[in-house]
Amino acid sequence: MKAKSLMLVPVLSLIALLSACAEPMPKADPSEAWIGLQEEPSGVLMAEDLDGKRLNDGRYFDVKPGTHKLDVDLIVERNGDDGQMNCEAGISFDQFKAGERYTLVEASLGEEYRVKLEDSHGHQIGRSKDFSCMPG
Template identity: 80%
Template sequence: MNAKSLLLLPVLGLVAALSGCAGPMPKADPNEAWIGLQEEPSGTLLAEDVDGKRLNDGRYFDVKPGAHTLDVDLIVEGTGNNDDQMNCEAGITFSQFKAGEHYTLVESSLGEEYRVRLEDAQGHQLGHTKDFTCMPG
C-alpha cells in the first residue's frame, strides 16, 4: 500500500462516520443541557466525548446537569490538498450545565491558533479551550 492510500484511510473513515449521523437532529431533552457546535467555514468541528466517554453523534453534546468535560475534534482544511489538513483536539470543562438550557461551542481561529469558546443561549462566554493539540492529517 502506498503513502497516498494510507492517507486516504482516515479520511474515508471520517466520511463514513459522518454519513452515519447525517439524519435529522434529535429533539433536545428538557432534563439535560444541550450543546451545539458552530464552526468556521475552513474547519469541521466534531463532538468527540463527554467525561471520557465516546459519543455516537459528532454534531452535538447532551449532558446531565452539573460539571462535565467536553472534548472536540477540529479538522482544518489546508490550501487544497490533503497533505495540509490538520487534525486538532481540545477539551473544555464547565461546572454549571443546567437542565433545559442550550449552549454552543463556537470555533474561532487566528492564523494557525484555534480556540473554541462555550457560550450560553444569550451569547455570553462561559469558558474556552486552553490549547488545541494539532497534528498533520
C-alpha cells in the first residue's frame, strides 16, 4: 500500500500541472509588474509563493511595484533510472515597476540549478539563492 501512495504523488502533481497549462493566460494588469517563467526542456519551473503566500497559478503572476520575495520549485527529469529531482529556491528583488515585464529563467549546468530574474530587455537583475534538491 505504501508503494501505491508514493506513486500517487507524482501522478497527482502531473495532473495538476497539465490542468494549469490548459487555462488561458490572462492579460497583464498595467498597474502591476508581470512575471513570467522560462524553463529548460528537462525541467518544470513553477512559482509557489509570493511574499510567503501561495500563488493560485505558478505559470505567471502580477506583483505590486516594490520589493518582493519569490519562492520557486523546479522539477528536473534525470537521465536513466535516476528519476527526478525536486528543488526549491528563493529570489528577492526590490525594484519591481508597474507595467514592466520580468522573466524567471531556469538554467542548469550539470546538477547545479539556478534561476535568474531578467527585465524586459533580457538583462539579469537578480538571481536565486542555491537550490535545495531532493530525489523525487
